[in-house]
Amino acid sequence: MRSGLERLAYAVLIILVATMTAWIMALLLHLQPVQFPALSLTLPEEILFRLLTSFGGVFGFSLMFNSPRNLAVCAALIGAVTNTFRLELVSLAGFPPAVAAFLGALLAGLLASCLKSAAGYPRISVTVPSIVIMVPGLYFYRAIYNLGILSLTDSATWFANAILIIVALPLGLIFARIITDKTFRYCT
Template identity: 35%
Template sequence: MRLGLALLGSGAGAFRVKDSMSRLAHAVGIESHRGQVTFTEITTTSFANGTFRTEIGETRRAGVDADKIDRLREFVRGLRPGMSVEDAHAALDEIESARPLYGAVANMLAAAFACAGFAFLNKGGLVECLVVFFAALVGQATRRQMMHRHMNHFGVWMLCGALGTLIYTSFVTALNWFGWVDHNHQAGVISAILFLVPGFPLVTGILDLVRMDLLAGITRLSYVTVLLASTGIAVWAVSASLHWDVNPSVGPELSPVVLNLLRILASFIASFGFAMLFNSPLKVASAAAGIAAVTNTGRLLLVDHTAIVSQAAVGLAALFIGLLASLLSILWRYSRVTLSVPAVVIMIPGVPLYRALTAMSNGEVTSALAQVVQVVFVVCAIGVGLAVSRMITDRGWAFDQDTTRTRRIFTDVAAR
């Protein structure tokens, strides 16, 4: 239970939680183990010596800690039969005592650079990137303080969304009032709050559904929906009060070579920033950012110069990201999820989503539905691409695996 709650609180998917608990159960002498996992709760039953015990656990600290996921993964991979409960507790004590890899300043700068990179990818220019950088910096600092005080996530996302939107609009208005910029920089406001997009639980929720862990997937995606709704309400409230336009901008005119070089740089920065927010080590963050820089730029080139639809391009990019993450996972012994999620998160269409919520609030139903359909197809394409890559590279995904039969699982993995 302690291992399962540690994984769940770090953002791991349901299959990893159940599989890891079963492996540890066998290692300490339990004959059979069954678990049921949601987004915040675990119900587990263990059988040994002709009896059983059922326990229910809950974690309220829903978050993402990629470094802890990898540490727990290495602990599970090193399990062998005959391990004592005391040794297991000692190993978990050591893992849970590890401090975050990045301090407050690095965390805030990661969000700021990631959103600035998003601003360029969303057709923003220098003004949008600079103002988004400052707005996201203050927004992430506020979110960090509120989360450390264990405040309600719905309220945190709503307040930080309103704050980021208000800072962006205030700065652009001030610059315009002094005559330093024109009126063509309003649409960048959405990029200022993209650090609030719950990309990690969104991706793992989709993978839970693919693995047929429906209870975990549905509850995880419900959490994502609540956070997106709270942020969307905040963006709409501020933009409607100030009569602010959130429609797409045209973007700066650049030569194809310069444009694609800047796309590579922006994709690298955005993915690297999100990896830091997920508490990934620098080696993992660099690898994920490198994968994102290549695949995301390739995706944009496919959309610009071929007849392929954007959803198909996203699906192909996600497939290659999953395959590259699997290869690096074998070479470096880091988990695929910590390598792949920062790379795919920059393809999640956060801007169309928040624009759709704003349009819906303004009564523009047709425009809102069109953008919602686009978002749904792109998110599904990401899930399909990652799922196919998992099925190609992992027998446990290609075939149904019963995590309750711990002895067989443990023996099969040890043999490999």
């Protein structure tokens, strides 16, 4: 519990420093968040680009966590599929982002369990890098930006959405573990 609280505090500090720095730079450079421009891509092109960019992002996160290249590739493959799945649930099926994050993390946990039995990699070393890409950095940035300009309603909305996603990610992994690990329910 103590170790978990220390890591949570460290993660919150990192997020706050990053978002505060981005907000200060935005103020200095007179930048403000806007909606993403619409892309003229067909659905297969959109999915392909999401798969490729998700693979690259997760592969990079894996290498930052000092994973061996083979393990990083496995995590990147899982992350590419699950992050694209999450994004498509939001854009195509209209799922709320937190529900899509839960289902994406659940799928990542299930795929990692399959990989664990096939390749022998520890589940945690594959699942963490594969879902880090799903952490809502843009939501936190918009929350801090709107807080800084005293647009409190918008800030609270972005913060609430970010918190829901952050809670949904580990819940998805926990549910995957409960489904796939028969010894998880028993005290060891």
